[in-house]
Amino acid sequence: MIIDFHAHFNSGDPAEVKAFVANCEKNNCRAAMSGGLHYGGHDFLPNDQVIDYCNEYKDVLIPLVKLDLWDKPVDLDELHRLVDRGAKGVKCIYPYYEYDHDLYMPLYEECEKLGLPILFHTGNYRPNEEDMRSRRPILKNMNPINLDRPARSFQKLKIVIAHLGTTFWRVQAAEMIKMHDNVYADLAGSGSWMGLSANELAQLLAPWVILCRDNAKHFKKLVFGSDCYVKIPSIQTDGKLHYEQILRKVGADQETRDAVMGGTVASWLGL
Numbered sequence: 001m002i003i004d005f006h007a008h009f010n011s012g013d014p015a016e017v018k019a020f021v022a023n024c025e026k027n028n029c030r031a032a033m034s035g036g037l038h039y040g041g042h043d044f045l046p047n048d049q050v051i052d053y054c055n056e057y058k059d060v061l062i063p064l065v066k067l068d069l070w071d072k073p074v075d076l077d078e079l080h081r082l083v084d085r086g087a088k089g090v091k092c093i094y095p096y097y098e099y100d101h102d103l104y105m106p107l108y109e110e111c112e113k114l115g116l117p118i119l120f121h122t123g124n125y126r127p128n129e130e131d132m133r134s135r136r137p138i139l140k141n142m143n144p145i146n147l148d149r150p151a152r153s154f155q156k157l158k159i160v161i162a163h164l165g166t167t168f169w170r171v172q173a174a175e176m177i178k179m180h181d182n183v184y185a186d187l188a189g190s191g192s193w194m195g196l197s198a199n200e201l202a203q204l205l206a207p208w209v210i211l212c213r214d215n216a217k218h219f220k221k222l223v224f225g226s227d228c229y230v231k232i233p234s235i236q237t238d239g240k241l242h243y244e245q246i247l248r249k250v251g252a253d254q255e256t257r258d259a260v261m262g263g264t265v266a267s268w269l270g271l
């Protein structure tokens with residue numbers, strides 16, 4: 001089973017959604033979709049509409065929900081309401097404070113209890129008009145090192161570092177997935193999968209001491225995520241190809257390839 005764990009719901013147009021789903025089917029791929037508001041300069045489809053579409057195309061689309069991490073407690077009632085409607089995971093991005101702020105810990109605790117994996121955006125984020133209003137530190141708040149506290153506090157919580165830290169924090173993100181059993185990463189975004197060679201990735205994920213050639217266990221901490229959009233489904237097709245090429249170049253065995261391309265996420269979601 002192939003699962004793209006990183007896809008954006010940026011259109012509510014039924015024809016565009018249908019075309020996106022058709023492209024997923026062509027890729028033999030299910031997609032975990034996140035929408036939500038207050039992305040910093042972007043608003044995507046509201047969570048409820050994301051869930052509606054995912055329920056309509058439930059063989060292909062899997063709903064993640066985006067909750068606001070801002071300057072007050074996270075609305076856990078809203079989380080429960082969305083989970084009752086079918087949400088399978090959570091997307092976090094553009095927080096007011098760093099991801100490891102006290103205010104956000106109850107959300108992580110609840111996600112651990114409910115078995116909801118969390119996809120955290122990390123690294124590069126383009127400046128936008130909202131930045132001028134909020135005047136918040138954006139990149140620093142989304143440094144992968146901020147995931148150390150949630151990861152070690154909630155060791156059954158599955159955490160995915162989106163974009164493997166981007167070029168700002170490749171090493172930090174790689175070290176996080178090597179150290180924490182419950183932390184994974186995707187290479188989403190063409191800046192990531194095109195900018196990162198198989199050779200560099202193999203070096204980042206190499207064991208600290210090379211005793212034998214078993215860095216497969218670190219490669220197994222990658223999950224397929226493309227960063228595609230409903231309006232740009234071809235990103236998923238390109239992303240899938242790049243993942244497969246990288247895995248082939250580093251000589252990953254079939255078990256590792258299956259885990260990365262969807263097996264790991266399928267086990268979290270009970271699929």
Ligand SMILES: [Zn+2]
Pocket residue numbers: 006008162188227
């Ligand atoms: Zn993304």
